Amino acid sequence: MAGWIRCGRRVVLGALVPLLALALAGCGITGGEVQSANETFADNAESIWNLFVPIFWLSVVIFVLVQGALIWAVIKFRYRDGDPPPPQLHGNTKVEVAWTIAPAVILAIILVPTITTIADLASEPDEPYTVDVIGHQWWWEFEYEDEGFKTGNVLHVPADQPIHLRMTAADVIHSFYAPQLFGKQDTIPGRTTNIYFTPEEPGEYYGQCYEFCGLQHANMMFRIVVHEPGDFEAWVADQQDGAPDPEPDTLEARGKEVFFQPGAACHACHAIDGAVAEDGTEAVAEVGPNLTNIGERPILGAGALENTPENLHDWIRDPQESKPGNEMPSFSQDAISDEDLEALVAYLSSLQSERADAD
Numbered sequence: 001m002a003g004w005i006r007c008g009r010r011v012v013l014g015a016l017v018p019l020l021a022l023a024l025a026g027c028g029i030t031g032g033e034v035q036s037a038n039e040t041f042a043d044n045a046e047s048i049w050n051l052f053v054p055i056f057w058l059s060v061v062i063f064v065l066v067q068g069a070l071i072w073a074v075i076k077f078r079y080r081d082g083d084p085p086p087p088q089l090h091g092n093t094k095v096e097v098a099w100t101i102a103p104a105v106i107l108a109i110i111l112v113p114t115i116t117t118i119a120d121l122a123s124e125p126d127e128p129y130t131v132d133v134i135g136h137q138w139w140w141e142f143e144y145e146d147e148g149f150k151t152g153n154v155l156h157v158p159a160d161q162p163i164h165l166r167m168t169a170a171d172v173i174h175s176f177y178a179p180q181l182f183g184k185q186d187t188i189p190g191r192t193t194n195i196y197f198t199p200e201e202p203g204e205y206y207g208q209c210y211e212f213c214g215l216q217h218a219n220m221m222f223r224i225v226v227h228e229p230g231d232f233e234a235w236v237a238d239q240q241d242g243a244p245d246p247e248p249d250t251l252e253a254r255g256k257e258v259f260f261q262p263g264a265a266c267h268a269c270h271a272i273d274g275a276v277a278e279d280g281t282e283a284v285a286e287v288g289p290n291l292t293n294i295g296e297r298p299i300l301g302a303g304a305l306e307n308t309p310e311n312l313h314d315w316i317r318d319p320q321e322s323k324p325g326n327e328m329p330s331f332s333q334d335a336i337s338d339e340d341l342e343a344l345v346a347y348l349s350s351l352q353s354e355r356a357d358a359d
């Protein structure tokens, strides 16, 4: 018996240690850069959290009461040597009615704030700023329709302004989720879904596709940059200016020609606003992300890699290495020589607004 208890204790400890480790790991991470719903930086995420907390504590109370009653009964009514067989009962109407009604009442109580919160999150705020979100296997497209530009994988919005994400998908169902800012919402081909939120604090927030959408679903991440209001207008103006043109006879200028040359033909799939090759070809394709500001994006391949010149080089040479199955083909030395690739990387890295250059 004693041996059994000791062994049981070890089992309990064994289960607790990983749980504790998880909890501590959670505590170690700080604001902004985590996908955690319990540190909120927008009204939408906050109302979800405010609904979750009371329901959580109500569940804790119910758990303790039910498990307490269970343990108490097991101990108090356990079999002792020489006990006579207990009286045999068949059902108890009062108890059964009580334990049917009590949960129904509790669920009805939970229903009220749940429905109010859902209705609240679904209602359009006054004068929202609208950005279109389009899910692709496996990257995110953001279109600023009124301002006339697009970007990819990094969404920029102003703080203290209600935002309306008007969302759809190009291929399969995806889901858009940045836990610190808002609850998840599916993006569905042929349909429009909406997220409304008002970011409260400038910063960079992490997000993730939350609906299994194929091979690279896990590498379908995104960032949301929340700007100071005045700063946001400057960012928009930068995007509207298009990509900076490299100085003639530089490595970057050569890289720009490589972008259009037959072996690479990056312009068959990518747009760079304002970039025109020597022969007049423009980069306006929309198969892959718009690369106008690629030099200032923190991530490549929707979060598969950090955006550094080395990673950009590796990504272009063989995007299938870091993100197997994605829709961008690899480019061998036959297609793009080492020197050409170096020039191309220099050009793409230089695609930053002057403002981003300054800081």
Ligand code: HEC
Binding pocket: 137, 138, 139, 152, 153, 216, 259, 264, 265, 266, 267, 268, 269, 270, 287, 288, 289, 291, 294, 297, 299, 300, 301, 302, 303, 315, 316, 323, 326, 327, 328, 329, 331, 344, 348
């Ligand atoms: C057949 C179409 C196609 C061609 C050709 C192509 N790409 Fe891509 N590219 C894509 C797609 C699709 C993605 C998104 C991949 C993903 O993240 O799942 C992408 C992603 C990228 C990214 C990462 C963008 C981001 O925001 O994460 C860069 C940089 C890039 N391509 C550069 C190039 C360059 C340079 C060339 C020419 C050498 C090129 N691409 C040729 C389709 C293409």
Ligand SMILES: [Cu+2]
Binding pocket: 135, 136, 138, 173, 174, 175, 209, 210, 211, 212, 213, 217, 220
């Ligand atoms: Cu997805």
